[in-house]
Amino acid sequence: MGGDREPDGSSKSDEEWERFLRESVEGTADAPKEPSARAREVAKRLRAEPDRAPDGWRSHTPAPPKRRTGWYVLGLLAAVLLLVVALAPGRILDLFAGDDPAAPTQAAETTRPTQAPPTVAPQRPTVDEPFRGSPAASWADGVAGIAVPKARAVGWMSKAEVERALARSRDFLVESNLDRGVLRGERPEKAIALINPRQKDVQNLLKTAFRTPGEKSDPLLLFSRFQPSRTRLVGDIVKTRGLLTYREGEHGALEVTADVTFVYPVTRADAVGDDAEIVRTIVRRELVMSWDDPAEVVTEPGTFSVVSYKYDMTNGGCGTPTGYLTPPFDKAPQSSKDTGPEMDPYDRSTPVGQDAPAGDECRRATRS
16 A cells, blocks of 8 residues: 555545645644743743742843942041041051961970061050060960970989979979069069079079179079069960070089070059050070089089079160169160160070170160
8 A cells, every 4th residue: 555545545636735745844823833942941940940930031130220328438438547547556557467366376495496586567565465466475375485305314313303303493484483473573482492502602692682682693683573563564474485405514413504585564563454555574594503413512402503694684674783674664765875785585596695785785675
């Protein structure tokens, strides 16, 4: 059977074939049409989100008209900022200087550094943050900043005895430079008890220093203290950085060297309020202690002999010794002889006492 017949077997006429071909090309009004890609996409979204009306194909929701108040607000803020800068420039510097009180504490020293700490943006210290704008802000607090090395047997001492002597050496630094009573001017009895009572020259110094301070008998040679009627410590924290080292000394003695910097934030004794002027007095000490063999040297067990002592100090006053550190408040010079060499009190890479000022001149701190 040929393919050109109707289902009932009859063949199509030529007119019917012509109409069929024309309608296939042009289409008819009721013929189904293939949906466009846009229509298929809309239908798909409608099936997925039946409750959401589709976006119009060529529709556009205009943005709300822009308001013109922005420039006026910016202009007003700029004027206020300029006024604040003119009246209180220091406060603006505080806001943008970038000091972070939550900055991590620096790792303890294991040897003398080779350079000074980096420069920190200057900031005005406050009662709540007395170390702002200072490298000491990231130093450890109090005794935690004094690094003690691991012990080993040296000379006449066993490892355990060396460990005990190192602990007592650190105790001396705490009792002489961190004890709150001593810092308020009290006599450092616990520290003195650790010094060999048979060492006559040092004992003579101690007897004279607290009664009649002088250039060669000044308590500040070994102890940090402030006059309570004049100066008050700010807060409970003194920042420290330094370390102990040791070696075998004469006659098999254990010779311990301490090199530690202490940073004391202070204000006037009668200062009140958050705007009190704060000065940081900075003292770096180098003390050499000899833990002698009682069989070789006349000494008392549990005490050390002083081999040498020296210190650098800034913002602590100078001139005629008074037995106390005397910070220069009200931005006044330390003394009329404030003409000594400049020094960076945070630079621990140089030896203590290098370029010491002549006579009673004061060192001039490059930063505090």
